[in-house]
Amino acid sequence: MGTVGKAISLLELFTVDEPELGLSDLARRSGFDKATTRRLLLALTGHGFVEQDAATRRYRLGAGLSRLARIREARFPFLQTAVPLVRELAASTAETVHLSEFGVDALVTVHVEHPAWANRVNIDIGQLLPLHSTASGIAYLAFARDETVKACLTGSLKAFTAHTLIEPAAISTSIGETRDRGYSICDQGFEEGVISVAAAIRAADGFALGTIAVAAPKARTTPAALPERGLAVMAAAREISMRLNGENLQTLRRQA
Amino acid sequence: MGTVGKAISLLELFTVDEPELGLSDLARRSGFDKATTRRLLLALTGHGFVEQDAATRRYRLGAGLSRLARIREARFPFLQTAVPLVRELAASTAETVHLSEFGVDALVTVHVEHPAWANRVNIDIGQLLPLHSTASGIAYLAFARDETVKACLTGSLKAFTAHTLIEPAAISTSIGETRDRGYSICDQGFEEGVISVAAAIRAADGFALGTIAVAAPKARTTPAALPERGLAVMAAAREISMRLNGENLQTLRRQA
DNA sequence: GGATGTCGGTTCATTATTTGAACCCTTATT
DNA sequence: AATAAGGGTTCAAATAATGAACCGACATCC
Numbered sequence: 131m132g133t134v135g136k137a138i139s140l141l142e143l144f145t146v147d148e149p150e151l152g153l154s155d156l157a158r159r160s161g162f163d164k165a166t167t168r169r170l171l172l173a174l175t176g177h178g179f180v181e182q183d184a185a186t187r188r189y190r191l192g193a194g195l196s197r198l199a200r201i202r203e204a205r206f207p208f209l210q211t212a213v214p215l216v217r218e219l220a221a222s223t224a225e226t227v228h229l230s231e232f233g234v235d236a237l238v239t240v241h242v243e244h245p246a247w248a249n250r251v252n253i254d255i256g257q258l259l260p261l262h263s264t265a266s267g268i269a270y271l272a273f274a275r276d277e278t279v280k281a282c283l284t285g286s287l288k289a290f291t292a293h294t295l296i297e298p299a300a301i302s303t304s305i306g307e308t309r310d311r312g313y314s315i316c317d318q319g320f321e322e323g324v325i326s327v328a329a330a331i332r333a334a335d336g337f338a339l340g341t342i343a344v345a346a347p348k349a350r351t352t353p354a355a356l357p358e359r360g361l362a363v364m365a366a367a368r369e370i371s372m373r374l375n376g377e378n379l380q381t382l383r384r385q386a
Numbered sequence: 387m388g389t390v391g392k393a394i395s396l397l398e399l400f401t402v403d404e405p406e407l408g409l410s411d412l413a414r415r416s417g418f419d420k421a422t423t424r425r426l427l428l429a430l431t432g433h434g435f436v437e438q439d440a441a442t443r444r445y446r447l448g449a450g451l452s453r454l455a456r457i458r459e460a461r462f463p464f465l466q467t468a469v470p471l472v473r474e475l476a477a478s479t480a481e482t483v484h485l486s487e488f489g490v491d492a493l494v495t496v497h498v499e500h501p502a503w504a505n506r507v508n509i510d511i512g513q514l515l516p517l518h519s520t521a522s523g524i525a526y527l528a529f530a531r532d533e534t535v536k537a538c539l540t541g542s543l544k545a546f547t548a549h550t551l552i553e554p555a556a557i558s559t560s561i562g563e564t565r566d567r568g569y570s571i572c573d574q575g576f577e578e579g580v581i582s583v584a585a586a587i588r589a590a591d592g593f594a595l596g597t598i599a600v601a602a603p604k605a606r607t608t609p610a611a612l613p614e615r616g617l618a619v620m621a622a623a624r625e626i627s628m629r630l631n632g633e634n635l636q637t638l639r640r641q642a
Numbered sequence: 643g644g645a646t647g648t649c650g651g652t653t654c655a656t657t658a659t660t661t662g663a664a665c666c667c668t669t670a671t672t
Numbered sequence: 673a674a675t676a677a678g679g680g681t682t683c684a685a686a687t688a689a690t691g692a693a694c695c696g697a698c699a700t701c702c
Binding site for chain 2: 191192
């Protein structure tokens with residue numbers, strides 16, 4: 131791995147649960163030498179990608195990242211556009227709704243709305259969702275480029291629960307159904323006791339760029355509720371796609 | 387400069403006005419060799435910090451940045467907290483209101499609300515504001531650590547207009563007045579014909595972490611309007627500080 | 643229509659940067 | 673008073689970054 135990759139993988143050690151880490155911790159988790167880790171952190175701090183707490187000496191993600199993310203968001207207002215519809219869907223379903231965007235080889239959660247229930251599905255911002263074993267992932271693949279689908283299915287597929295589909299053929303079938311139906315269903319494929327439905331949000335070229343999904347405890351989900359939820363998530367995804375692409379869904383390559 | 391710094395400075399070439407750049411363009415502007423530039427871009431794309439448009443082959447900022455920025459925002463909800471108050475202030479003043487956060491050695495604009503006027507002050511998200519020559523900068527320095535102030539005043543101070551204060555003594559005076567008054571005034575110090583007032587947003591330790599500012603065309607600003615505007619911006623800054631620090635302004639080291 | 647310029651991308655010998663074991667200092671913990 | 677763990681630093685050795693030259697594709701211009 132090049133130096134740049136190392137620096138970035140340091141940044142990727144920070145999570146919502148552990149937003150502040152010490153030098154030794156970072157060195158241990160990254161596997162880099164302490165001196166190396168520190169030099170990388172220094173370079174990152176110098177550009178505002180990392181900040182160091184003056185009192186505790188621990189490191190956290192810096193304002194430079196916010197700046198660049200806002201520049202990106204100005205060009206491509208994904209969050210701004212989608213968040214209101216995520217809220218609406220969360221209100222109408224009274225379940226956890228999350229929004230993700232494709233990045234490298236997984237979906238990254240960029241926004242979440244949680245319901246008031248004590249028993250609910252908890253998802254963190256920044257969490258990575260594998261493509262083959264989540265409702266979002268399948269919804270994405272249903273409208274992804276062929277090479278993306280192929281790359282996903284030829285990789286090694288991890289089984290997260292006893293229900294996770296890991297045979298490429300079974301996943302292909304699921305993708306096909308999703309394409310016909312317009313939304314995907316994932317029954318405990320990622321976490322035991324959680325059932326999700328998702329639909330793809332698509333760019334002007336018709337390919338998926340992200341997803342919106344509803345995740346609920348299986349215990350409180352009746353079979354009858356699923357199609358209803360699926361249609362709602364599909365409607366939200368379509369609305370977001372339309373708003374992003376200036377109302378002209380015609381240009382979408384494949385119809386949902 | 388280390389390789390990491392070079393990679394980051396590539397990212398910093400993207401702006402709201404030019405959110406997509408080609409390889410040769412990036413190489414030219416960064417001053418790096420084309421091969422080097424490409425290798426850096428490859429490393430950045432591999433981690434989702436940069437994306438390449440499949441059709442035009444041009445590069446843009448990637449989703450990985452949004453992901454990290456959201457993780458940061460989850461820990462420290464600066465935008466979420468401040469944006470509603472920025473909106474309010476924009477509505478009540480009917481002028482451009484902008485929010486900035488300190489990063490490395492300047493303030494970075496993270497949010498802007500523009501009024502409906504045709505003649506207004508335009509500010510882009512991501513724009514960097516120098517500390518010595520903007521209302522935001524002076525407001526920040528008024529509640530910054532002594533070493534930050536010193537570092538700023540000993541550097542070389544650029545005059546952006548004929549009105550820019552560049553003598554350290556004059557700037558110190560301005561900082562002192564701001565500390566006493568609670569808000570700063572900058573009369574055309576950054577751009578001809580623009581007059582701004584700003585106040586510092588402060589962390590739990592009492593030091594500034596960002597600013598909120600109102601920028602207006604000097605032509606339509608009466609001397610009487612300034613103190614009114616100053617008090618409004620100060621009230622907004624104090625409210626944001628309180629919400630960020632859990633209502634306990636007592637812990638703030640210095641009183642505004 | 644062929645000469646010229648630009649662009650994205652690649653190669654490989656040369657060169658400069660990154661690396662990490664050992665070290666120091668400070669702050670808990672026992 | 674001894675031990676461990678954390679942040680930070682040093683410098684010879686090892687490794688990774690560099691850039692001039694080159695390729696093919698496309699556009700433009702007499």
